[in-house]
Amino acid sequence: MSTVRKLLQEYKLVxxxxxxxxxxxxxxxxxxANPGCECQCDNKRTIDDSFRKQIVTGDEVVLLDILDTTESEYGAFYEAYIRTxxxxxxxxxITSRQSxxxxxTFRQDILKIKNEDFVPMIIVGTKRDLESDxxxxxxxxxxxxxxxxCSFFEVAPMGFWGDNEEQKAVFDELVLCIRRISKSEEDVQKRTGGSRSDRRRTHIPSICFFCCIKVWDILRYGPCLDRSKGDR
Structure with a gap:
């Protein structure tokens, strides 16, 4: 198992x-819904509950390193989490305008800490079943x-749909965006020479707009929405 995992592409997500x-x-x-995962946490949610999970996304098995943060640790470890x-x-x-x-603010912090104009991210609205609130x-x-x-989802809580299809779709989309950014950076490096980081701020924002061009129909009323065609 350890030999196989060394060959997997790993993605660090927060x-x-x-x-x-x-x-x-x-x-x-x-x-x-994925019992094969490694959970690096205890029963009490503290400051850095970390999960490592293999999933199949596209045609590739990848390893997700997912950090579930809590608000109490943002001051001490916030920048380190984002930077890495x-x-x-x-x-x-969806029941809290404040959230x-x-x-x-989260997005501004991410861009500032990573010194980027664009960073792969997904917006997710939770508690979709509480429509009255x-x-x-x-x-x-x-x-x-x-x-x-970036892409947008709304999801229901555990048990609402009986599976983790919505949650997996979020991570699939995020991995796809990371992959396309990485490939774009490599292509730029090949054409122009120099380091990828030297050119990331110039080239990636416009490229990644198309990376996440599809916005999921979060209410499951129909097919995915396409920016180029507008909402229907």
């Missing part, structure tokens, strides 16, 4: 969101994702 946004439940549902990670899931609760408005509309979530240049 789940960020305000307290009560549903981060832990989101990660727990993804992990619970490749992709981010930004969560908010939604906090996403812009909704404070943030799907249109607002989608508009914010459009302004970030």
């Amino acid at each position: 789940v960020l969101g305000s307290s009560g946004s549903g981060k832990s439940l989101f990660v727990d549902k993804f992990i619970a 990670s490749e992709g981010f899931v930004l969560l908010y609760s 939604f408005e906090a996403l812009s 909704r404070e943030v509309s799907p249109q607002e979530g989608r508009a914010l994702a459009d302004s970030f240049g």
Whole structure:
């Protein structure tokens, strides 16, 4: 098993969101439906619950290193988490406008700490089943994702659909975005010479807009939405 894992592409991902946004439940549902994962945490959620999970995304088996953060550790480890990670899931609760408005701050912190104009991320609205308590509309979530240049999902809590299909779709999309950015950087390096980091700030934002061109139909009313065609 250890020999196989050395051959897998690994992606370091972080789940960020305000307290009560549903981060832990989101990660727990993804992990619970995948018993083959390694959980590097105890029964009490502390400051760095880390999970390593193999999934099949596209035509490749990859290893996800997922860090589920809690708000208490943001001061001490926040920058280190962001600096060493490749992709981010930004969560908010559809029942909390405050958690939604906090996403812009998370994004600003990520871009500043990583010194980038674009970093792979996904916006996820949780607690979709609590429609009567909704404070943030799907249109607002989608508009914010459009302004970030990333994909947008709304998901239900554990047991609502009986599987982890929605959670896995989020991670699949994030890995896809990371892959395309990496390939674009490699292509730029081959054409121009020099280091990838020297050119990332110039080339990646425009490229990655198309990397995440599809915004999922989060309410499952129909097929994926395409920016080029507009909402239908």
